[in-house]
Amino acid sequence: MPASRAWPREGGPHDGQSRSSEIAIELLDDRTTVEAVLAGDRDAFRRLVDREGPAVVRACYRVLGDVHEAEDAAQEAFVTAYRSLPSWRGDGPFGAWLTRIAVRIALRQASRRKSVAWLDVTGEPGSGSPSAAAINAASIDASSSNDPMLLSLRTERAMAVRHEVSRLGEPYRETVSLRFFGEMSLDEIARETGRPLGTVKTHLHRGLLRLREALDQGGGA
Numbered sequence: 001m002p003a004s005r006a007w008p009r010e011g012g013p014h015d016g017q018s019r020s021s022e023i024a025i026e027l028l029d030d031r032t033t034v035e036a037v038l039a040g041d042r043d044a045f046r047r048l049v050d051r052e053g054p055a056v057v058r059a060c061y062r063v064l065g066d067v068h069e070a071e072d073a074a075q076e077a078f079v080t081a082y083r084s085l086p087s088w089r090g091d092g093p094f095g096a097w098l099t100r101i102a103v104r105i106a107l108r109q110a111s112r113r114k115s116v117a118w119l120d121v122t123g124e125p126g127s128g129s130p131s132a133a134a135i136n137a138a139s140i141d142a143s144s145s146n147d148p149m150l151l152s153l154r155t156e157r158a159m160a161v162r163h164e165v166s167r168l169g170e171p172y173r174e175t176v177s178l179r180f181f182g183e184m185s186l187d188e189i190a191r192e193t194g195r196p197l198g199t200v201k202t203h204l205h206r207g208l209l210r211l212r213e214a215l216d217q218g219g220g221a
Contacts, residue, residue, distance in 0.1 A: 030094040034085055049078055052095050056102045062181040063106035063162065073109055077102035092191040099182040100192050107177055111166045164214040171195075172207030179204055
């Protein structure tokens with residue numbers, strides 16, 4: 001699977017300044033590349049695909065649990081992004097904008113099928129992450145055991161989690177999916193959706209509560 005994007009960590013003021021500088025450089029590079037694509041440079045778009053491809057496929061895989069379906073969804077996301085390039089505002093990383101498109105496509109694809117494949121919701125980004133804590137009620141840690149029954153139960157709960165996420169109403173579905181499937185920070189979600197950070201936090205909190213309630217009612221906890 002493609003390498004994981006790093007989860008945001010809390011740090012001191014110097015860490016924040018360093019990250020802000022990195023984002024500014026990244027945005028400048030993104031704008032330059034997108035402007036080249038809009039001017040007719042197809043090689044420039046190929047560079048974006050090469051750079052963002054692994055992260056996009058991984059985000060789709062976390063939603064779909066199937067490599068081939070994830071690759072198809074990622075390809076559709078790039079086609080959609082290419083056609084929508086003029087609408088990219090450029091006020092956030094291109095990768096975050098693209099991830100939002102990809103997650104939406106993957107969710108739509110997941111909601112159309114009758115069954116879902118296994119997704120390891122407890123693997124990355126780690127047992128101490130917010131996602132693992134939020135979905136803990138719907139998973140079983142079988143990492144230290146090969147017991148078929150435990151693995152089967154873990155699979156059922158992972159399937160239930162993704163199924164119930166796809167059934168959440170908006171904006172909760174998008175916020176929960178971008179945070180945990182797309183691995184976007186709350187700041188990135190706020191920037192890409194155009195919502196205040198406080199609103200995003202509220203949507204995430206309420207979305208996770210609704211997810212837990214749905215899993216409890218369905219026997220997934």
